[in-house]
Amino acid sequence: MAAISREEVAHLARLSRLAVTEEELDTFAGQLDVILQSVAQVGEVAAADIPPTSHSVPLTNVLREDVVTPSLTPQEVLSGAPDAEEQRFRVPRILDEDVAS
Amino acid sequence: MTDLTKLSAVDLAGLVATGETSAVEVTQAHLDRIGAVDERVHAFLHVDTEGALAAARAVDERRAAGEELGPLAGVPVAVKDVLTTKGVPTTVGSKILEGWRPPYDSTIVERLRAAGTVMLGKTNMDEFAMGSSTEYSAYGPTRNPWDTDRIPGGSGGGSAAALAAYEAPLSIGSDTGGSIRQPGAVTGTVGAKPTYGGTSRYGLVAFSSSLDTPGPCARNVLDAALLHQVIGGHDPRDSTSIPAPVPDVVGAARLGASGDLTGVKLGVVTEFTGEGAEPGVMAAFRESVEALAKLGAEIVEISCPHFRYALPAYYLIAPSECSSNLARFDGVRFGLRVGDDGNRSLEEVMSLTREAGFGPEVKRRIMIGTYALSSGYYDAYYGQAQKVRTLITRDFTTAFEQVDALISPTTPFVAFPIGARTSDPYQMYLADLFTIPTNLYGGPAISVPCGLSDGLPVGLQIMAPTMADDRMYRVAAALESSVGTFTPPAL
Secondary structure, X not given: OOOOOXXXXXXXXXXXXXXXXXHHHHHHHHHHHHHHHHHHHHHHOOOOOOOOOOOOOOOOOXXXXXXXXXXXXXXXXXXXXXXXXXXXXXXXXXXXXXXXX | OOOHHHOOHHHHHHHHHHOOOOHHHHHHHHHHHHHHHHHHHOOEEEEOHHHHHHHHHHHHHHHHOOOOOOOOOOOEEEEEOOEOEOOEOOOOOOHHHOOOOOOOOOHHHHHHHHOOOEEEEXXXXXXXXXXXXXXXXXOOOOOEOOEOOEOXXXXXXXXXXXXXXXXXXXXXXXXXXXXXXXXXXXXXXXXXXXXXXXXXXXXXXXXXXXXXXXXXXXXXXXXXXXXXXXXXXXXXXXXXXXXXXXXXXXHHHHHHHOOOOOXXXXXXEHHHOOOOOOHHHHHHHHHHHHHHHHOOOEEEEEOOHHHHHHHHHHHHHHHHHHHHHHHHOOOOOOOOOOOOOOOOOHHHHHHHHHHHHOOHHHHHHHHHHHHHHOOOOOHHHHHHHXXXXXXXXXXXXXXXXXXXXXXXXXXXXXXXXXXXOOOOHHHHHHHHOOOHHHHHHOOOEEEEEEXXXXXXXXXXXXXXXXXXXXXXHHHHHHHHHHHOOOOOOOO
């Protein structure tokens, strides 16, 4: 049985903000199915009582001194932007758009 | 006349320091070599000729002024295109950042500059460091100097190929699941993954933040150690950076070069010496284990039972982190923007931009990560993978109560032909079978050339405890003193 359907892959692509083509959906559905069936092997391990590890470095609450240090100018920050206006990043309209399904 | 491109970094630095050769001559020799061979190798995405010569001139001026130079001053270095370089294009092998010139240097590059090394340019890589062959670069594959019909490993194939092609004596890579060590193994070069947190991630374009580790690549162990020393150490701009001095990797490499491993106990990982590796790789590995024993090392077999689950755990954890990290590529602050015609919404522009800017492997991983993190699947996939990560870490800590370091082949197979594994993504993932456990644990590991199989290089991996990076350099240098270095056929 397939681990993931073409429809589910289309949903994932939408969540991932990837405007994939129909042809890509066909390819990805098969490939993601193989990958997900393989990685599902982690389920074979009895680990109910094992704590999870998210990170290997046991550092917590790393803070810096609250002092002013040199930083980039607005011009430098905006230098790579596809579009900028009045010292700000210009974006396409975000209001009045249809609610994503 | 000496061919400067064939010399080690140590020798080049010595010639520059004594004034026998200028840094400009050294740099020009490498730029000429790049000009002569890179059309066939494609190790570089960008060659910074002017920047390199200016940096070299500055070193020569400092020497002329009687200033003391660092141990690698005047030595050229190639930098993987995953690290930001101020004013110099940084693409991460992706179309989504084509033409981007970062406004700041990564910490690694800042330290390379401060040490007087000369950055030649940026090396090719699998897009966003996701891949094991450099075939997933949006700018075309890099070719292995040993056989240009074969892959140079990945993701840092450019950094490894640049060394094997004598285009650079040193290079920088980044290792999330093996991207320094596996290219090192298949190109007959040395690649070291430092302890996670031992090298700064500031300015390293993020793929999987709990695993990404920049590190040194070189043609011999001592050169790698010197580069490690220059780039390593605490960085306040990276909150996961370990606030401790760099282990004495240079001293350890010099000690190891004496060829004495008396008192060192090495564990051969039994899970990685079975059917997983091809026979030619195993033959070279077994011979090297005998060589290590002759140098005085005590060899035992060690079982790490959860290592077999490292690959599936990694391919849940890394894509999960990637799906989150790569959300920043939204066509707003840097890079590509597609479809902004004044009518489309932000979300539509974002989706079109990411569709056009990302290649297939990056899309696959973003979607796998999105799946593994979604409610309903989280516990069975991402949550379970994190628990497996704990068990793999315990395998390491238990092993290191019995031995000083673990050894295995670096990769299951030698360099494969270009195109052989691109149609089946999971077959590509298997290239990192032996390198991934270390990333999940966070310790250091190094790949050192140990022999040839049908004329292609084989690497031996040495895995050490967290912050015991010096230990792996000692063993690696000792092995190198016994088996020597390996030179590819002339290009």
